Amino acid sequence: MVSPLPRLRRKHLSPADLSRTALLGVTGRPQRTALASLGIALGIASLVALTSAAASNQAHLQAEFDAMGANLAIVTPARDPGGEQVPLPQTAPQAIARQDHVERIGVMETTPAGLGVFRNDLVPATATGGLSVAVARPDLLAALDAHLAAGRWFDDATRALPVTVLGATAAERLGITQPGDLLYIGGQWYGVLGILADSGLAGGDIDTAAILGDQWVRAAFAGVDDIGEISQIFVRAAPGKIADLRQTLASAARPGSPQWANFSGMGDLIAAREMTDDALATLGLALGGISLVVGGVGIANTMIVAVMERRAEIGVRRALGARPGQVAAQFVTEAAALSVLGGLGGLTLGVAAAVTIAQVSAQPLAIPGLVLLAGPAISLLIGCLAGLQPAVRAAHVPPTAALRAA
Amino acid sequence: MSAIPVIAAHEVSKAYATGGVDMTVLQPTSLTIDPAEQVVIVGPSGSGKSTLLTILGTLETPSTGRVLVQGREVTALREWERSAVRAQSIGFVFQQFHLMPTLTAVGNVATGLLYSGVSHSERNRRAVAALESVGLGHRLGHRPKMMSGGEQQRVAIARALIRKPAVLFADEPTGALDSATGEMVIDLLAQVADRGTAVVIVTHDHAIAAKFDRRIQILDGHATQEVGHHG
Numbered sequence A: 001m002v003s004p005l006p007r008l009r010r011k012h013l014s015p016a017d018l019s020r021t022a023l024l025g026v027t028g029r030p031q032r033t034a035l036a037s038l039g040i041a042l043g044i045a046s047l048v049a050l051t052s053a054a055a056s057n058q059a060h061l062q063a064e065f066d067a068m069g070a071n072l073a074i075v076t077p078a079r080d081p082g083g084e085q086v087p088l089p090q091t092a093p094q095a096i097a098r099q100d101h102v103e104r105i106g107v108m109e110t111t112p113a114g115l116g117v118f119r120n121d122l123v124p125a126t127a128t129g130g131l132s133v134a135v136a137r138p139d140l141l142a143a144l145d146a147h148l149a150a151g152r153w154f155d156d157a158t159r160a161l162p163v164t165v166l167g168a169t170a171a172e173r174l175g176i177t178q179p180g181d182l183l184y185i186g187g188q189w190y191g192v193l194g195i196l197a198d199s200g201l202a203g204g205d206i207d208t209a210a211i212l213g214d215q216w217v218r219a220a221f222a223g224v225d226d227i228g229e230i231s232q233i234f235v236r237a238a239p240g241k242i243a244d245l246r247q248t249l250a251s252a253a254r255p256g257s258p259q260w261a262n263f264s265g266m267g268d269l270i271a272a273r274e275m276t277d278d279a280l281a282t283l284g285l286a287l288g289g290i291s292l293v294v295g296g297v298g299i300a301n302t303m304i305v306a307v308m309e310r311r312a313e314i315g316v317r318r319a320l321g322a323r324p325g326q327v328a329a330q331f332v333t334e335a336a337a338l339s340v341l342g343g344l345g346g347l348t349l350g351v352a353a354a355v356t357i358a359q360v361s362a363q364p365l366a367i368p369g370l371v372l373l374a375g376p377a378i379s380l381l382i383g384c385l386a387g388l389q390p391a392v393r394a395a396h397v398p399p400t401a402a403l404r405a406a
Numbered sequence B: 001m002s003a004i005p006v007i008a009a010h011e012v013s014k015a016y017a018t019g020g021v022d023m024t025v026l027q028p029t030s031l032t033i034d035p036a037e038q039v040v041i042v043g044p045s046g047s048g049k050s051t052l053l054t055i056l057g058t059l060e061t062p063s064t065g066r067v068l069v070q071g072r073e074v075t076a077l078r079e080w081e082r083s084a085v086r087a088q089s090i091g092f093v094f095q096q097f098h099l100m101p102t103l104t105a106v107g108n109v110a111t112g113l114l115y116s117g118v119s120h121s122e123r124n125r126r127a128v129a130a131l132e133s134v135g136l137g138h139r140l141g142h143r144p145k146m147m148s149g150g151e152q153q154r155v156a157i158a159r160a161l162i163r164k165p166a167v168l169f170a171d172e173p174t175g176a177l178d179s180a181t182g183e184m185v186i187d188l189l190a191q192v193a194d195r196g197t198a199v200v201i202v203t204h205d206h207a208i209a210a211k212f213d214r215r216i217q218i219l220d221g222h223a224t225q226e227v228g229h230h231g
Helices: A015-028 A028-068 A093-095 A168-174 A200-208 A214-220 A243-253 A266-310 A311-321 A324-360 A370-397 B049-056 B079-089 B105-117 B120-133 B150-159 B178-193
Strands: A072-077 A102-109 A134-136 A147-151 A161-168 A182-185 A190-197 A210-212 A229-237 A262-266 B007-018 B022-032 B038-042 B064-069 B090-093 B168-170 B198-201 B214-219 B221-227
Touching: A015 A028, A015 A324, A015 B120, A028 A072, A028 A266, A028 A324, A028 A370, A072 A243, A093 A102, A093 A229, A093 A324, A093 B120, A102 A210, A102 A214, A134 A200, A134 A214, A147 A266, A161 A168, A161 B168, A182 A210, A190 B105, A200 A210, A200 A262, A214 B150, A229 A243, A243 A262, A262 B198, A266 A311, A266 A370, A311 B079, A311 B105, A324 A370, A324 B079, A370 B049, B007 B049, B022 B049, B022 B064, B022 B221, B038 B178, B049 B198, B049 B214, B064 B178, B090 B150, B105 B120, B105 B198, B120 B150, B150 B168, B150 B178, B168 B178
Parallel strands: A134 A210, A161 A190, B038 B198, B038 B214, B090 B168, B168 B198
Antiparallel strands: A072 A229, A072 A262, A102 A134, A102 A229, A147 A190, A161 A210, A182 A190, B007 B022, B007 B064, B214 B221
16 A cells, blocks of 8 residues: 655756856845955956066067077187186187078177277376277177268278277267277377267177277287287077077087187076066966965855855755755855956956056067966866855755744 | 655654753654645744744754654655755745845746756746746746735745645744735635645734634644634
8 A cells, every 4th residue: 555655866956057046146246246256356467467567578578689689699718727718719700600590790809908099199098988999800790780870890991901990989988970080099090980879788898999900900919919819709690599509609619629618698688587577477476376365265254154144045945955065066156156256357457457567668468378277267266165164054054044044 | 645644743852952951842742734734833932833843844853753754754864865855845935935135036936946956947937837826927027125025925935836845834924924915825825725735834823823724732842733613
């Protein structure tokens, strides 16, 4: 007579039903939602904004250095342990010029010691005015990407004559604006052949120098120690190839003993700036991290309050047949939704900030793609963690709560 | 089949330990409720009538005794199984309605099937039918705030009825309503029983209790049953 009882089955909430139920709590109280997700939003925003600013800064720097001479390296002779300079072989320039990715080179030669640059022969020999003398081969101008403000540069004829080309600063200090004037250098009169434009960072000391032709110096100072030796080789490489050339260039300059060739370039400067940018990105991570933790605590707090306020709702759901686990899932999902909402808001805010920063500082906009993916993922994780404890509380609310709550 | 009572309680009691002293709020009570029966549990506040309702409705486990729902002993079940029994066989109506303020009438009623494994569209379809059956076919898209107390309680009744429970428990269903509206709600609950669902109403109001043939009086945790006549 007694019919067997039907088996009890666990009915599951579909993901759609779960998110629909959880979103009720999120959309039902917009003000609470906004406040609860604010911390996460700020965290993600600072993460995105600062890492983007660092990336923009980096991109800007690259562009600036490429224009200015990031692809410029300088090979110089090294000193031996006794402090004596070990000269580069005369074949070094040609050897370097043959290397892949080397676009052009320029050579400077050793300067005779004790040369002062004066307006005339009445100026005391000690008043050098901070000016120096350099000795260049004609290829130097192109290698430096330097330009003439007036006059001409050395050619095959003038490199053997007592003429000089002045750096921009040197010309200014000497009060020379036109070629054709005479200068008194090392007890000898020189005609001013040309005046260089400001060379910027790439040219280094060239701005304060009076440049003499290599063949003239070799003839006039014949027999003097070191004259005619190579002091610097400027190497202009294809963009971004300088670092790779470090070993190649030293070997090419001094086959068999590359340790006797020094190599320097803008790379060191770039490395320094990269450290600054890394510091900026680290600051972004730290600020973002702190905000995210605070944001997570904010969400946990909001959810705990929500559980207390919504005991009746939870009781009703339990009375309608919700299992403790389903109630817990609802609250975890709600916390996750709050957090992801904050995360998306923060992403928008952060991108807007990055765009503004890039525009104001006139830098190219660069937003690391990883941050765009990581933002929402991190906020999802934080939301789930923040929701755990409140969800466990919610699951413990007894079904009778619906009766007792007013 | 109809011989099996929807609810059978054997010597159920409830005691709480407060400050080391056992406080018995419900003395051992036995009763059965048959399909489509109308029962009222009446007593002053604090008498233990709500406790009896929560025990019979599987919301709470008794300290002693057994409860069977449609022949299944629920006091021996695990938590998820009791939830399943509620989802399948039992409906509740509360004094404060407890509707979700952000949901429409249809949404609220559909929640009655949320934990029963019924699809979203089917839930909404049945919610419309349930609202029409309580005379709220014109209020489908309204939110609780836009409805009167009586209408809200009818939405709550529709939410309880949507899964066609074997028994419906109503805890002071007229407590938040004026007397005329309350009477309407009681009439509606009486109709529910006529359609085959047993109805158990808890009230402190003897005027309401007098409308029902079967009354369970509770005083200080002692239940006495009487079968009276329509008053």
